[in-house]
Amino acid sequence: xxxxxxxxxxxxxxxxxxPGQLISxxxxxxxxxxxxxxxxxxxxEKNGFGSVFxxxxxxxxxxxxxxxxxxxxxxxxxxCRTFARKYDILNYFDVGDMGIEHALIPEKGLxxxxxxxxxxxxxxxxxxxxxxxxxxxxxTDMAAGMATGxxxxxxxxxxxxxxxxxxxxxxxxxxxxxxxxxxxxxxGALYRSMEFTGSGLSSLTMDDRLTIANMAIEAGAKNGxxxxxxxxxxxxxxxxxxxxxxxxxxxxxxxDEVIKTDLSEIKPTVAFPHLPENTKTIDEITEKVPxxxxxxxxxxxxxxxxxxxxxxxxxxxxxxxxxxxIVIPATQSIYLQCIKEGLAEIFINAGCVFSxxxxxxxxxxxxxxxxxxxxAVSTTNRNFVGRxxxxxxxxxxxxxxxxxxxxxKGYIGSxxxxx
Amino acid sequence: MKAHGTAHKYGDNVxxxxxxxxxxxxxxxxAELAKHCMEDIxxxxxxxxxxxxxxxxxxxxxxxxSREHAPIAIKASGIxxxxxxxxxxxxxxxxxxxxxxxxxxxEAANDISDRDEVDIDFDTGIITNITKxxxxxxxPFPDFIKDIISAGGLLNSIKKN
Ligand code: SF4
Numbered sequence: 001x002x003x004x005x006x007x008x009x010x011x012x013x014x015x016x017x018x019p020g021q022l023i024s025x026x027x028x029x030x031x032x033x034x035x036x037x038x039x040x041x042x043x044x045e046k047n048g049f050g051s052v053f054x055x056x057x058x059x060x061x062x063x064x065x066x067x068x069x070x071x072x073x074x075x076x077x078x079x080c081r082t083f084a085r086k087y088d089i090l091n092y093f094d095v096g097d098m099g100i101e102h103a104l105i106p107e108k109g110l111x112x113x114x115x116x117x118x119x120x121x122x123x124x125x126x127x128x129x130x131x132x133x134x135x136x137x138x139x140t141d142m143a144a145g146m147a148t149g150x151x152x153x154x155x156x157x158x159x160x161x162x163x164x165x166x167x168x169x170x171x172x173x174x175x176x177x178x179x180x181x182x183x184x185x186x187x188g189a190l191y192r193s194m195e196f197t198g199s200g201l202s203s204l205t206m207d208d209r210l211t212i213a214n215m216a217i218e219a220g221a222k223n224g225x226x227x228x229x230x231x232x233x234x235x236x237x238x239x240x241x242x243x244x245x246x247x248x249x250x251x252x253x254x255x256d257e258v259i260k261t262d263l264s265e266i267k268p269t270v271a272f273p274h275l276p277e278n279t280k281t282i283d284e285i286t287e288k289v290p291x292x293x294x295x296x297x298x299x300x301x302x303x304x305x306x307x308x309x310x311x312x313x314x315x316x317x318x319x320x321x322x323x324x325x326i327v328i329p330a331t332q333s334i335y336l337q338c339i340k341e342g343l344a345e346i347f348i349n350a351g352c353v354f355s356x357x358x359x360x361x362x363x364x365x366x367x368x369x370x371x372x373x374x375x376a377v378s379t380t381n382r383n384f385v386g387r388x389x390x391x392x393x394x395x396x397x398x399x400x401x402x403x404x405x406x407x408x409k410g411y412i413g414s415x416x417x418x419x
Numbered sequence: 420m421k422a423h424g425t426a427h428k429y430g431d432n433v434x435x436x437x438x439x440x441x442x443x444x445x446x447x448x449x450a451e452l453a454k455h456c457m458e459d460i461x462x463x464x465x466x467x468x469x470x471x472x473x474x475x476x477x478x479x480x481x482x483x484x485s486r487e488h489a490p491i492a493i494k495a496s497g498i499x500x501x502x503x504x505x506x507x508x509x510x511x512x513x514x515x516x517x518x519x520x521x522x523x524x525x526e527a528a529n530d531i532s533d534r535d536e537v538d539i540d541f542d543t544g545i546i547t548n549i550t551k552x553x554x555x556x557x558x559p560f561p562d563f564i565k566d567i568i569s570a571g572g573l574l575n576s577i578k579k580n
Contacts, residue, residue: 022563043574138487144516152564
C-alpha cells in the first residue's frame, strides 16, 4: 500500500484497502473557515444535529475576509463565533489569534503524521507535508464530519515523486511544485495522491514541504503527502504531544507511476496566466513583463522562511516606483517574528505594505484587488481568470524571492536576480 | 437497489457549468434547477427525460466548480444514475452526499449508445445493456454508501441512524 492508503486503512479500521474502494473513515480533525463554515452550520442546524462529535477536533479559522471586510463578512463570522461558543469549540481562531488556516493548523500542532483530516477548503491538502492524510471537501461533508467525526472516501491510487539532489540558490519549494505542475498539468494527478519521498527530502525545509503539499490540488490531486523524517519530527517537537503514527509505502509497485525529480535542476519558475500549469523558468522569460502589484503571503508562501527570503531581497532596497507590494505574514506568530527579526522594518522601508494575517487579495477578497488590465506577481497558488480582482487582470505565480525581486525591478524577467 | 431506463449519452469533460449554468445558481429550488439541467449542452434534455433514465458520460464527468447544485439538478430531473468512465473528484463526493447514485465503469461508459435501454443492479455492480445484450461490471457500493443513497443523502442517513 501507499502512505495514503495505509493512513486510510487505519482510519477505516481495516487491515488493507485497495484503490477505488469506498471506505468510511474516522476523522482526527474537521476544519472550516469563515466562508465555508456558515454553509455547513446551516446544514448542521437544518438537520437538527444537537451536538458535535468532539469539541477538540473541530477547527474554525476566520481567515478569508477578516478583520471583517464588510457587513456580509461580519455576519458570516458572527455566525461562526456564535456556533463556536454554543458548542464550546476549542480551536476557534478569530481576529487577534488567527492566521491563514493552512499555516495555522500545522503551527498549532493540530495536524500530525498518520492523521486523517478533512477541511471545507480545497487547500486542506497542505498538512500532507507532515505525513497526514488531509483533503478538501464540500459543506455537506463538513456538517456531517462535525456531527459524526467520520467521512467516506474513495481510496486513491498514487503517483510517487522521488526527489534527489539539493535546491540551487534562488529556488524553494514553490519552484519545485510549479515545476511539477508545469510538467504533469492541472489534471496530472486527478483523483490520485502525490507522495513525496527520496534522498532530496533532506534538503527541503518544513516550509518548503508545506508549500509543495499546499499546491497538490492545483495538479488535481486528492492529497499530497510527504514521508516523515527527522525534519518532520523536529517540527513536531513542542507542537504535538499526542502519539502519532508514521507510515511508509511498501513498494514502487503500489504506485501508478514514479516520477523522478533532481532538485539541483530546478530553476526559479513562474506560472503565467491563467493556469498554474503555464510555467516558464526564469531564463525562458525573454521579455520584460511589467507588474503593478506584488503579493507576498497566503497559505502557500506566508511562512517565516518566505518572509525571510523576501526580506533578504528587499533589505536596503526600494520597490520600483510604480509597484505596490503587499506583504502578509500568514499567522500572528509569524507576524510577531517578523517584527522581532526586523523584517517588518525592512518591508516598510522598502515601500511595502505590511499587513495583519488574512487571505485578503489571494482570492480577490480585499487588501489589494486588481483593476482591469493590472498585473500582479503573487506567491499565492491560483492564477485563474479574475482570481485577484477584475476578470481583465492577470496573476503570475512565483516564489517569495522571485516576487520580491520582481517588485524591486518592476517587472518579471530573466535578469531580476541581478539586483 | 436497482435502476432501469433509457441512456442519454454524452462525451468527456461534461463540466458543472453545462450541467447547471451559473446564471441559475441564484436558486436552491430543486425543481427549478432541474428545469435547466444540461441546458447548454443539450437543450432538449428536460423534455426527453423520463423518470428513471440514465446518463452515460465519458471521462472526467462533473469537472469544474464544486457546486452541489449540479448533482441536485440531475437528480431532480429524474435521472436514476450517472455512469461515466471517470468522475471529477468533488462532483463524485457531492453526488453521493446528495443521494444521486453514480457508477464509474469505463467499459459501460464507452459501449453504451444513446437511447440504449440499461438495467443496473447496485448490489452487484452489474450493468446490463438490454439493447445490445451485454453486461459490464462496476464496483458495487458498500453498505454505507447504499445507506446514504437510499436515505436521500448523507445528512438524512446520519439522522436516520
Ligand atoms: S490564502 Fe488563498 S488559497 Fe489559501 S486558504 Fe486563503 S484564499 Fe484559499
